[in-house]
Amino acid sequence: MAIPISYNIRNLKLRKGLTIMTALGIALTVTTAVFLMALLAGLNKAFKSSGDPINVLVMRKGSTAELSGGFDGNLFPTLKTLPGIAKDPQGEPIASAEWVVVVVLPRKDGTGEVNVSVRGLMPAGLTLRPGAKLIEGRWFTPGQREVVVGNSIHNRFSGANVGDTLDFAKGQWKVVGVFDSGGTAYDSEIWGDVNQIATDFDRQGGYGSAYLRATDAIAADALKHRVSDDQRLKLEGTLETEYYEKQTSSGGAIKFIGTFVAIIMAIGSSFAAMNTMYAAVAYRSREIATLRIIGFSRPSILTSFVIEALLLSLLGAIVGIVLILPFNGMSTGIGNSLTFSETVFSLHLTWAVGLAAVGFALIMGLLGGFAPAWHAARQDILTSLRA
């Protein structure tokens, strides 16, 4: 027969101080792990949700990033005539040739300078990014030294409000709007007219990349191959989603260090949990012997103590997740090795992260609880009763 769980809960309550301290220790480990997992979840969200599956990104063959591209401007009209590209109401193909450049802006809090991506695009570039919505001001006017800034840029840099001027390349740029693309990588960009940007960065006559909007997902795949297979073009097509997926690798360092830190902390906490559980067993050795005499079997004693350890770690997990709640949504930037600039993302506490944290804590509880529980179940009844 199983020992009721209420027995375990009462025991944990009885030794409040010890329970709270051990649970807090586990909670801190869980908090650290959750923090790192939420960071990675936010990063994945920023990159995975960036990009539209029906947008095809065209770059020079061999280029791995928009920044390292560069192809002859005369190729763009040829690209526009490829079949499978969606047309706007005026019958024009929705295609935008663009430049991405990197500029250095000072942080709002004065902690140094950060690389920021500036994207020059054609008016069609706004049409093929319906996810980017204007939240303040208006879009830039082609032919003017005007820019719109992504929401993260607006929040993190000084001088990035509507009406301000930003100073980069050959002079000043007027900020005329702020857009939001729902936490994607675009939120960390500044957008302006492609010709203005090309002039300022001495890049007339060519483009860094081009975006083509296909009519549907099947057409997008065909379009991608059509671009890559055309021998005249020497260009390569990728789905925009594939391109951004690749960039999640910039979280590699965080992932490695995070896993490493979480594992070491978990080992430390497991030992602490083991200590607490051994104390619990030692404290109750007479009680355990009594339970055995009443007729509870060894397996049920074992199960009962393991459950107690799991309850303890579950408490730790809950406290740990609660501790991290105030940080949910907090945003930070990460350097991207492909774009050489900072992508901003926020701490994203998902259900998956929460569940993983609980699992993580339970493993700690199991590791810490099994040996003491085994010890409890193996105790000699007579010796324990005499103790």
Added chain:
Amino acid sequence: MTLTRFVTKSAFRNKRRSILTVLSITFSLLLLTLMMTVWRTFYIDTFSAESAQRLITRHRVSLTESMPSFYRAKIRTIPGVVAVAPNNWFGGIYKDDKPENMFAQFGTDPDEILKIYTDFKIPADQVLAWQRDRAGAIVDVDLAKKYGWKLGDRIVFKGTIYPVDLELTIRGIYAGPEPTNSVYFNQTYVEEAVPFAKGRVGTFSILADSPGSVPKVASAVDDTFRNSPEPTKTESEKAFQLSFINSIGNVKAFILSICFAVLFATLLVSATTMAMSIRERTREVAVLKTLGFTRQSVLKLYIGEAVLVALTGGALGCLLAIGLVSALAHAPGMSFFFSGMKVAPPTLLLSIFVAGMVGFLSAIFPAYHAAKIDIVEGLRHIG
């Protein structure tokens, strides 16, 4: 029985508990030492004496913009500049684009670059062979070991920024003061193959005549090009490298928060154990006091015991950290973060001190509580 022996005996009276506590502290201190080492390497360590004399000049707008190569001759005329050489990031792919196969390739001037990186160790005949072969390259010794490269081997880099694939012959293998994971080749190779690369330079490495003249040279270089269409930004080599570390994110806050979490967790573990252990011995305290131990000496006994346990954990943690850091520093693929990292003696001392403090702080309340008890009450106490 001396007092020290009494403390040692009672610290390990419950062997299992003491060992578990020691182990728990060991892992926490291991992490703490690791984090402090990373912090020290990034923010406190000064580089070699040679490095302190070097500067890097880049385009004012960002690292991804290039500068005209005639800047080199102008920089050379600035007082305090001993040598200046171009560095062009090639960004080529070796084998495949997996992160573990990513390393730097720089196009440069073989005649001058080694006059700036005076701390690169390379035999003179290899330098000569490199200078004579326009398609030659020198490679970092760790990189050569990783891929099994030998002198005379051919290596091919697929161009990503430039539409050209480099076919280079290894003419020299150099060893830097710390692993650089870089390949240097003659920039003229790229310039001849790619028209748009001609006359453009990514960064300039400058050697100043003394560490003291570095700030002066930096501002002199930037002043020279201030009003040109392409202004520059010049900074010391260390500042330049730090800007890369900062680009990973807010590393400082990251390390600090981990350190605090670890410290607090350790304190909790240690305090829990001490509270358990002291409460168990309430009767023992009463006996000690009956024998004539003062309140103060009881306090000292228990605090000494906790400090001993914590110090044991701390020492073990430090030993593990030393081993782990040296393993990581030599592990392939980890080189970017951990290359050349070593646990410094001051870091070890600090870790040991922290461990001692953890022991002290965790014992002070339960010990104070125990020392205060009334003898008769204590004797009556049932464990």
